Amino acid sequence: MTPLALAGQVVLNGRPLFPPIRLELAPGRWTALLGPSGVGKSTLLRLIAGLPIGGSFTGRISGARPVALMAQDPGLLPWLTVRQNAALGARLRGEAADPARLDAILARTGLAGHAARYPAALSGGQRQRVALARTLMEDRPLVLLDEPFSALDARMRLAMQDLAAELLAGRMVLMVTHDPAEAARLAHRICLLTEAGLTAQAAPHIAAPRPPAHPEVLACQGALLTRLIEAAPA
């Protein structure tokens, strides 16, 4: 697997979104991109995904693509069953999904009993499980997570973080989040994106997913919060 490297600047409406940055993702590692709302985290993720960003990018991107995308809006199609939604990629490419693999992924995401149900009959957490199953079905070198758990309640969010960390282990992941606790629990590397630019922050040394109340996790979370506040424009 090739790592991903991005260096450059995004210009929206004639103004630079943030100072020139360098971002590198390593294979098998989970990188969190943390920052306040509106600073351009999602724009950066869209740029890496090859999606339109509504502005221009000057610089270079090299390495791992295509990507698998999982966002806050699970984007399930209401007229397809859980099983069909999980296999959406194959449907959209005109291929046949491997049924054995689909079964295995539905079982690992805890959806085996819901395969024939429609999204309207699912809870918010179950819908994100379907989105996770669909992401796993894509089996891409780079997985992009765009605040996928931010609409869930605290308990559901922790459960989904654990599940995602388990099932995406060993993959190259970029997770955009505005939640320091999420970054401190899951990431191997934490990148802080603020109006001042992109800076790195050491992640706790324990294996992810980390217990939310572990002193190292709490310390990391505290440090991230402090830096977020310090970086806020006056």
Place this chain on the structure above:
Amino acid sequence: MSLRRIASLVLITLGCLLAWQGLVIATGVPHYILPGPGAVAGAMISHQTVLARAALHTGAEIVAGFAIGAAGGAGLAVAMAAFPRLAAALRPALLFSQVIPIFALAPLLTLWLGYGMAPKIAVTALICFFPVASAFMDGLLRTSPACLDLAQTMGAGRWRAMWHLRIPMALPGLGSGLTLAAVYAPIGAVIGEWVGGSEGLGAVMIHANGRMRIDLTFAALALVTLIALAFHGLVGALTRRALARFS
């Protein structure tokens, strides 16, 4: 419809008919200006063969014109949604086609297509075309951005994304366009029949008017209204049923 609603509908209709008859008796207005509902019912019975034949003719024009207009409108909406440049080029033409009064077009269509069913079907199709194209197009342009992003990262082609995502998501819009077009379709057929030809309820109305048989005019008008209501109800029920899964 609940029994209560049906009962209140029947009562309101009866009340209106009674008021109408009362007005005719009280003012003594001659039957060739305003016939009472009794006279209209009489005309409906005495001319039942003529009216039934005309209603079938008009009904066939409505169904054919609606089908052609809806298919054309839906097809154009898909093409415009797939090719934004085509959409930009066609949008003014579409608007232009809507500001031309259809009354002015009907004589031309009769001149070009003759006195048979064809010009009536053409007028109906023209009237049905716009609401279907515009409502379906609106739906196609409002595909959820999250789903479009997914489709793009998944490597879906333009037409697969159209078929599997955008069209199903826009079907509720298509449904409301079809239901609206079903209301307009009978108007198109009757306009066509007024302008030229000797068949259909519109022609019956024109001829009856000319012979001062206003009771027959009203009878034909009542049938047109009934056909319009029934067609609207049928299309609405069918689309709701077919699209329940997609909304």
